[in-house]
Amino acid sequence: MTTDPTRKLRLLEESRFRLLEESLPPWLKSNQAAELANIGERTLWRWSHSDIAPMPVKIGGCVRYNRDQFLEWIKSGGRAK
Numbered sequence: 001m002t003t004d005p006t007r008k009l010r011l012l013e014e015s016r017f018r019l020l021e022e023s024l025p026p027w028l029k030s031n032q033a034a035e036l037a038n039i040g041e042r043t044l045w046r047w048s049h050s051d052i053a054p055m056p057v058k059i060g061g062c063v064r065y066n067r068d069q070f071l072e073w074i075k076s077g078g079r080a081k
Contacts, residue, residue: 013036017071017075019070021079024067026066026068027059027064027065027066028057028066028070029062030056030065032065033065033070036070036071036074037070037078045069052078065075
């Protein structure tokens, strides 16, 4: 039985993503979110306020990004919402 290399790669990426997801806190700091997206914090702020990236919330005066929303955005290829 031959297996499709594309399918194997997709499964590997999905398992890596799950491991990453489990290791992150539920609310990401700006620097953590920017690092995940491989962009600068200022770019993340601009994209968030331009409806390209998920909007952060303020929790006790601290800016945080919802981990699940942010990872879904990354999975979608970082496309505008």
